[in-house]
Amino acid sequence: xxxxxxxxxxxxxxxxxxxxxxxENDVAEAMREIxxxxxxxxxxxxxxxxxxxxxxxxxxEAGITQSLTPGQQVVKVVNEELTVILGGQSLHLTYAQxxxxxxxxxxLQGSGKTTSSAKLARWFKSQGRNPLLxxxxxxxxxxxxxxxxxxxxxxxxxxxxxxxxxxxxRAGLVEARATGRDVLIVDTAGRLTIDRDxxxxxxxxxxxxxxxxxxxxxxxxxxxxxxxTAEAFHATLELDGIILTKLDGDARGGAALSVKExxxxxxxxxxxxxxxxxxxxFHPERMAERILGMGDVLTLIEKAEEVFEQEEVEAxxxxxxxxxxxxxxxxxxxxxxxxxxxxxxxxSMMPGVPKEIKDADINEREIDRVEAxxxxxxxxxxxNPEIIDGSRRARIANGSGTTPAQVGNLLKQFKxxxxxxxxxxxxxxKAKARKARSKNPKKGKKGxxxxxxxxxxxxxxxxxxxxxxxxxxxxxxxx
Amino acid sequence: xxxxxxxxxxxxxxxxxxxxxxxxxTWTTGRGITRYDQAEIPLPTNQESSRDDRxxxxxxxxxxxxxxxxxxxxASMREKLTKARGLISERLAGIRSxxxxxxxxxxxxxxxxxxxxxxxxxxxxxxxLRATLSASEVSEGPQLLEALKDQMxxxxxxxxxxxxxAQNGKVPVWLFVGVNGVGKTTSIGKTGRRLGxxxxxxxxxxxxxxxxxxxxxxxxxxxxxxxxxxRGSEGADPSSVIYDAVQAAASRDVDVVLADTAGRLHNQVNxxxxxxxxxxxxxxxxGQVAEVLLVIxxxxxxxxxxxxREFANTVAVTGVVLTKLDGSAKGGIVxxxxxxxxxxxxxxxxxxxxxxxxxxxxxxxxxxxxxxE
Numbered sequence: 001x002x003x004x005x006x007x008x009x010x011x012x013x014x015x016x017x018x019x020x021x022x023x024e025n026d027v028a029e030a031m032r033e034i035x036x037x038x039x040x041x042x043x044x045x046x047x048x049x050x051x052x053x054x055x056x057x058x059x060x061e062a063g064i065t066q067s068l069t070p071g072q073q074v075v076k077v078v079n080e081e082l083t084v085i086l087g088g089q090s091l092h093l094t095y096a097q098x099x100x101x102x103x104x105x106x107x108l109q110g111s112g113k114t115t116s117s118a119k120l121a122r123w124f125k126s127q128g129r130n131p132l133l134x135x136x137x138x139x140x141x142x143x144x145x146x147x148x149x150x151x152x153x154x155x156x157x158x159x160x161x162x163x164x165x166x167x168x169x170r171a172g173l174v175e176a177r178a179t180g181r182d183v184l185i186v187d188t189a190g191r192l193t194i195d196r197d198x199x200x201x202x203x204x205x206x207x208x209x210x211x212x213x214x215x216x217x218x219x220x221x222x223x224x225x226x227x228x229t230a231e232a233f234h235a236t237l238e239l240d241g242i243i244l245t246k247l248d249g250d251a252r253g254g255a256a257l258s259v260k261e262x263x264x265x266x267x268x269x270x271x272x273x274x275x276x277x278x279x280x281x282f283h284p285e286r287m288a289e290r291i292l293g294m295g296d297v298l299t300l301i302e303k304a305e306e307v308f309e310q311e312e313v314e315a316x317x318x319x320x321x322x323x324x325x326x327x328x329x330x331x332x333x334x335x336x337x338x339x340x341x342x343x344x345x346x347x348s349m350m351p352g353v354p355k356e357i358k359d360a361d362i363n364e365r366e367i368d369r370v371e372a373x374x375x376x377x378x379x380x381x382x383x384n385p386e387i388i389d390g391s392r393r394a395r396i397a398n399g400s401g402t403t404p405a406q407v408g409n410l411l412k413q414f415k416x417x418x419x420x421x422x423x424x425x426x427x428x429x430k431a432k433a434r435k436a437r438s439k440n441p442k443k444g445k446k447g448x449x450x451x452x453x454x455x456x457x458x459x460x461x462x463x464x465x466x467x468x469x470x471x472x473x474x475x476x477x478x479x
Numbered sequence: 480x481x482x483x484x485x486x487x488x489x490x491x492x493x494x495x496x497x498x499x500x501x502x503x504x505t506w507t508t509g510r511g512i513t514r515y516d517q518a519e520i521p522l523p524t525n526q527e528s529s530r531d532d533r534x535x536x537x538x539x540x541x542x543x544x545x546x547x548x549x550x551x552x553x554a555s556m557r558e559k560l561t562k563a564r565g566l567i568s569e570r571l572a573g574i575r576s577x578x579x580x581x582x583x584x585x586x587x588x589x590x591x592x593x594x595x596x597x598x599x600x601x602x603x604x605x606x607x608l609r610a611t612l613s614a615s616e617v618s619e620g621p622q623l624l625e626a627l628k629d630q631m632x633x634x635x636x637x638x639x640x641x642x643x644x645a646q647n648g649k650v651p652v653w654l655f656v657g658v659n660g661v662g663k664t665t666s667i668g669k670t671g672r673r674l675g676x677x678x679x680x681x682x683x684x685x686x687x688x689x690x691x692x693x694x695x696x697x698x699x700x701x702x703x704x705x706x707x708x709x710r711g712s713e714g715a716d717p718s719s720v721i722y723d724a725v726q727a728a729a730s731r732d733v734d735v736v737l738a739d740t741a742g743r744l745h746n747q748v749n750x751x752x753x754x755x756x757x758x759x760x761x762x763x764x765x766g767q768v769a770e771v772l773l774v775i776x777x778x779x780x781x782x783x784x785x786x787x788r789e790f791a792n793t794v795a796v797t798g799v800v801l802t803k804l805d806g807s808a809k810g811g812i813v814x815x816x817x818x819x820x821x822x823x824x825x826x827x828x829x830x831x832x833x834x835x836x837x838x839x840x841x842x843x844x845x846x847x848x849x850x851x852e
Contacts, residue, residue, distance in 0.1 A: 040598050042780030045589055109803060110660030110776060139831075140665075141699035142692040149691030149713075192806040219660065223595035223780025225808035232807075246659060249744040251782035274689075 668700030
């Protein structure tokens with residue numbers, strides 16, 4: 001969501017970066033553009049003002065405009081301030097000594113409280129806890145049914161009784177204690193901050209259960225009013241954090257920055273999709289890096305470690321670099337990668353990927369098609385695509401619901417990719433060295449051509465796979 | 480997208496994923512290692528850091544219990560609320576109190592931006608006002624404010640008639656669309672009440688087959704307004720539900736069909752295609768789509784423009800329903816939407832009551848945009 005904001009920043013700062021001398025006018029112009037970019041992203045007016053004032057003051061300090069690379073200095077200042085505004089620690093969640101840990105969910109109508117409550121319950125469950133949901137939204141028709149349906153999908157019990165939300169919540173707490181549930185999540189009705197009765201009601205709910213955590217649910221698409229809402233809820237409830245929802249839209253998410261700045265509480269969780277597991281702890285420092293175009297490497301690593309059989313991937317990557325990568329490997333890896341989520345999502349988290357690729361419209365169905373073609377081949381064909389002739393091609397096309405031309409195209413691309421990777425791998429000898437070690441003894445194919453491997457012989461004694469960043473960069477296009 | 484690009488991306492993704500954890504591990508553990516003995520590869524560093532990253536610890540700390548601040552009092556809440564609204568009041572007072580200078584214009588811009596009117600629409604509005612006023616002799620703040628209001632009101636002068644009659648004796652269908660959580664189902668309920676009050680018979684179609692209990696929510700509303708109600712099973716094809724509803728409406732001689740749809744983010748291509756299909760099917764004999772109403776939450780910021788654009792492109796929106804205007808949000812984004820896309824706001828939601836959905840009145844909307852309350 002923050003991508004378009006970071007694009008704008010890139011553009012503005014790129015112009016400064018090139019300049020050898022900076023006049024006050026240059027700085028003022030850049031500040032004006034930064035201000036507009038932030039306002040268009042729905043960052044609150046006063047937050048923008050403070051932010052830009054801080055940067056401007058620092059930029060005009062003696063030294064920067066006179067330095068040899070003034071543009072660079074300004075970029076640095078902007079980056080630092082942006083990190084401050086976004087930064088801070090992720091929420092450090094601790095469980096109450098005396099069970100249950102009570103979590104209160106509050107927010108405006110339609111911000112996503114009920115869905116977030118269920119998602120939060122799923123998250124606690126994945127942490128090995130036994131949550132109980134309390135449906136205290138007795139106002140919106142069928143809100144409790146919605147919670148029950150969602151809770152049914154994740155097998156978490158729901159407590160609710162018609163009547164008074166404060167009483168329901170209190171009874172929910174008793175129920176949680178009686179049934180040994182260690183986390184209690186209370187979903188409340190949506191309310192406007194100017195509705196004094198309802199604000200008093202949620203204050204009463206809060207007093208009745210004395211929550212360990214109170215989260216405000218904020219829609220990422222919210223405009224300037226996000227600040228008023230957050231302030232009012234914070235004044236009534238003492239918030240502990242924010243749950244940011246609907247991050248899968250194309251909103252620039254300025255509201256998140258404003259709320260964080262004004263309330264001073266972290267964005268604790270973020271919801272990034274309609275599925276119940278599209279929800280996780282929010283890492284502000286990682287988001288800052290993402291805005292600043294550094295990629296979100298840590299999240300990527302976590303996801304990869306969750307999904308991948310690490311040794312398998314490494315082996316496959318090796319074969320890719322050696323040119324012995326088969327279509328079988330291709331399908332395997334493609335499936336693993338896709339288990340991590342949408343392609344475009346993954347690409348957007350990577351550092352150093354050129355903008356052309358990030359912006360490319362990656363059609364998931366296109367990938368389905370590629371997978372279907374590969375799967376319509378016989379195992380033999382997948383290992384040795386050379387044997388695919390006209391009639392085999394027609395059969396494959398039939399089987400995958402594509403045309404022979406599409407099949408031919410895929411095979412051509414695959415071969416080219418293999419060739420290309422082999423050429424690249426020639427630059428780094430480690431892969432070959434590893435191959436020499438792992439495969440030669442088995443196949444006994446020690447040829448004179450492998451002699452070059454001995455050059456890197458000393459390194460083979462290392463058991464920890466050591467790879468330098470240079471190797472990684474080598475594989476990134478555009479470098 | 481061509482296949483070459485797909486392959487390049489795939490290779491990049493795969494290699495990076497394969498190598499990153501490896502690099503990361505080597506990077507974080509590598510420096511401390513002097514002996515490469517496989518059995519003793521110190522992984523703890525990694526585990527520790529990953530636990531830190533999750534921001535999570537299992538041991539209950541005492542801090543949590545000590546961290547009890549005094550409960551907020553009613554007074555502090557009132558204070559804060561006044562403070563939030565003070566932002567706008569302050570600027571208004573500033574404009575009213577003096578004659579026009581540079582800071583007055585700035586405050587005017589700030590007011591519009593704080594109301595979510597958006598940067599472009601704000602600049603355009605203020606520039607035109609400047610041009611108009613340079614010819615006249617206006618020099619005092621209050622007059623300036625009046626001139627601005629007049630200009631904005633005239634900008635909002637478009638046709639806002641709601642169509643509830645279809646040609647050739649077909650059944651008129653009103654389709655309610657929008658992103659998640661803007662209030663589509665509630666708006667249908669209130670619209671049903673309105674039309675019922677006008678003496679029209681209404682059938683509500685539960686086209687939101689995705690969200691849990693959405694149909695139950697609409698059923699409650701249908702019950703309240705005495706409207707007919709047609710639903711499918713959860714997860715059913717929304718088009719077929721709405722088609723069935725139109726058939727039922729035709730045979731029961733119902734005046735208007737109000738069709739609910741599941742909330743969807745406008746950048747989800749597949750869901751938008753599904754919505755286009757819903758519209759096509761609803762337009763099939765004996766139905767005719769008379770209104771496609773885009774529901775927008777008044778708290779929405781600049782993203783509202785992008786929502787309106789996408790929905791207008793996909794389902795030819797005929798009007799906007801602006802909900803939750805009774806909160807502290809001003810809903811200025813609809814000004815930008817009308818200006819840029821020519822989509823008129825037709826209805827406004829002003830509260831939780833059944834009759835709180837009213838006709839949009841440009842004049843009182845503009846007054847409220849600059850109101851202190």
